[in-house]
Amino acid sequence: MADSAGTGGVVLAVDIGGTKFAAGLVSQDGTLMRVRRVATPPGGDAETLWKALEGLLDGLVGASAGAARPDEVTGVGVGSGGPMFWPSGEVSPLNMPGWRAFPLRDRIAARFPGVPVRVHNDAICVAIAEHWQGSGRGSENMLGMVVSTGVGGGLILGGRLIDGGTGNAGHIGHVVVDPVGPPCRCGGRGCLEAIARGPGLAEWAVAQGWRPGAHAQTGEGLYKEAAAANARALAADAKEGDPIAMAAMTRAGRAVGIAVASAASLCDFEVVTIGGGLSQAGPLLFGPLEEALREHARIEFATRVRVVPAALGQEAGLIGAAALILAADRYWGPR
Structure with missing residues (x-):
């Protein structure tokens, strides 16, 4: 960090999630130089959550060994779960009930006066990162x-x-892909998110009779019915050939493909990048996705759409948050 002032300073990037907070220092050329993470305090109230974030930031900017000096920070970009008031940056992440209309941008701006502080949705920051540096x-x-x-x-x-x-x-999570499908957390029915989000998909599989790890039961390592029924276990079982887990992946992939076909006809884009935990299922997700996309995207300009895995992994949120500062001419609309 000794030469960062001489190269134009650093951007502080922050990624707010329900299971972890992450923060990093990003050079002016977009290189992620240092990252710290901390678990999101479970059930934390507003100030408990804020103190956890403060402690994370203190390890990157301040007196800690290897930290940047405050005067080296040229801006702060933040990706947070929503909903939120944008661009003012009051956040109410669904999976963090301790923050409701929490003035995240104002709190961070008070710690870093005189530099731009910009808050956007975390999924949007991932999309920005993939456009800027990824797939x-x-x-x-x-x-x-x-x-x-x-x-x-x-x-x-x-x-x-x-x-x-x-x-x-x-x-796109609230594009309707099945009008008589399951209820969604938004209050609607049959949204893509209601069908394809990891927890909902695992619940569907359990209702069909899936038991995590059942394909690999042995006398010594028997999985119990109470084993964690989550999307990661579901994807693992699908790779091992569990028929219900495979059906769940097909269900999710087809739902995503239908949604992409609808969005492509509306927006005329040529590339879709897909990241997140469920994308790690690989062909089990992307195969039925591609099949459904080709069934439903029939108008000529929509047939050119390519769907590719995201490239930047767990660092994408931080890279996209930094782009809110470093590439604001493309990725930050408010002036």
């Missing part, structure tokens, strides 16, 4: 998706992030 690099028109605990996305058209009126453009 969507070089594309002028793309959709970046995250399929994990929830399903979200961000939309790039004409080489720029499209925000929409409330900062939620590209939120």
